[in-house]
Amino acid sequence: MIQFQRVSKVYSGGKPALQNINFTLLPGEMAFLTGHSGAGKSTLMRLICGLEKANDGKVLLNGIDVSRLKRQEMPFLRRTIGMIFQDHQLLMDHTVYDNVAIPLIILGKAPEEIRRRVSASLDKVGLLNKMKFYPIQLSGGEQQRVGIARAIVNHPNVLLADEPTGNLDDKLSKDILKLFEEFNQTGVTVLMATHNMALVRHKQHRILHLNQGHLEVKN
């Protein structure tokens, strides 16, 4: 579950990026986070995973106040979250397999478990046959799917995706969205930021709309 209680964020020297944000995303819920460029979408995502701290209010993730966690407690929090970025942040000098394996290597998992989980993740995103490729040998959509496989390899119960379809055409964007919906159907809480209203318009999921740092919850 993700809960924001009267959350505000101001970057030093700037105007408020988020003002008095209140919402709850229930376990297993899926929602879109929309808004114009600079509305505060990335800031909100970064607050959930502890990459930024709120100036005011509480950000609760599975009941834990993220803004009060100590630096050394952060890795425990991050294990429960899968993060996907627009620019996917893959290591270009590592194979697809290695990129997906990284979170598990960091956690010190046994090689056999790593093999099993990486294969399962790559299978889910349809890239099992490309595990030995390097990211440069893949299309933009495939690279994005490697980033998704890496985000789900540790079985997170929350998936945060910040403009995951930003660089992709309509067909690929719909494919990626379908993938998130499939994860959501297995009980994963999903929050996906996008400025692509056409992509989300006919979907049933809740829309959290940011307008200059203020939240307007639609439907």
Ligand SMILES: Nc1ncnc2c1ncn2[C@@H]1O[C@H](COP(=O)(O)OP(=O)(O)OP(=O)(O)O)[C@@H](O)[C@H]1O
């Ligand atoms: N590290 C930072 N330091 C100072 N100001 C920042 C920082 N990051 C974001 N901002 C400012 O906070 C506001 C919200 O930015 P944010 O990146 O959260 O918006 P966004 O909705 O994700 O935009 P986009 O769709 O363009 O990615 C903007 O005014 C931005 O300039």
